[in-house]
Every structure is written in C-alpha cells, then in structure tokens.
Amino acid sequence: MSTESDLIKLYSDRILxxxxxxxxxxxxxxPMATVKRRAPLCGSTVTVDVVMDDGKVSAYGQDVKACALGQAAAAVVGHAVIGATADQIVAGRDGLKAMLKEDGPTPPAPFDGLEVLRPAKDYKNRHASILLTLEALSEAMEQIDQSRTA
Known part of the structure; x- marks a missing residue:
C-alpha cells in the first residue's frame, strides 16, 4: 500500500x-496526422499533430489536458520529438511501457528523459496518462505510413 510520503516522492520537484x-x-x-488519445480512468487527453520530412518529425504540436504525470511525459516527449524517426517513437513508447509495467530499462534515446517517471511504476492507475503522448505519436506514425503507401 502506498503511503503519503510515497506520493510526495512521486510528484518530485523535477516532475512538477x-x-x-x-x-x-x-x-x-x-499536419500530416492528428491523433487524440484519452485515458478512460482519469480523463486525461492528449492531441498530437505531426509533420514528417525525410523520415523524421519536422513539426509537432500538442494539446495536453492531463494530470501532472501525463503533463511531465508530454514535456519530455515534446523536448525530444523533433528529429525523431517513427522507429524511435515506437521504441520510446514500448520502452516506457516496459519501464512502468515491468520495471524495465529506461526508454532509449531520444526519450531517455522519461526515466524521471520511473517512480510511477508502482501507481498502475497513472500509467495510461503517462503513456498517452507516445501512444498518440505512435498512432500518428502509423497513419502517416499508411497514407504514403495508399
């Protein structure tokens, strides 16, 4: 069972x-793709807009209406996404999921800053909000890829 001091540690100064x-x-x-994702448990939402050039994100916009942990994840992703490839985005999403759900390693660069959210692994009800941005981005990558092969 989590204590109040555990919650205080979770919402560290760095996350805030x-x-x-x-x-x-x-x-x-x-944008080449726009994706909106919602975490049903808490109601957090993230909408991402993406433009790709030469296989890399060249423009990015996001509308983040999420809890502090979802906002922190969106901030880390936002700082790292320009220049990222679709493969790096998917690897970041999968790495974040593994870090939270299995205490796996830190997500690979350029999303290694998500390490700051490792303390949230013990709060399963927060995982969906933390994953929103990278899940939306991964879906946007799929949409862009499908539109190019259509």
Missing part, C-alpha cells in the same frame, strides 16, 4: 517543473 515547461503547445495548421 516539467509540467510548467511543455513545449510545442501550439497546434499545427496542416
């Missing part, structure tokens, strides 16, 4: 600082 520094909060006018 990230919530005030979420980059790319302007939506894109002409």
């Amino acid at each position: 600082a990230l919530t005030t520094n979420i980059p790319h909060q302007d939506r894109l006018d002409d």
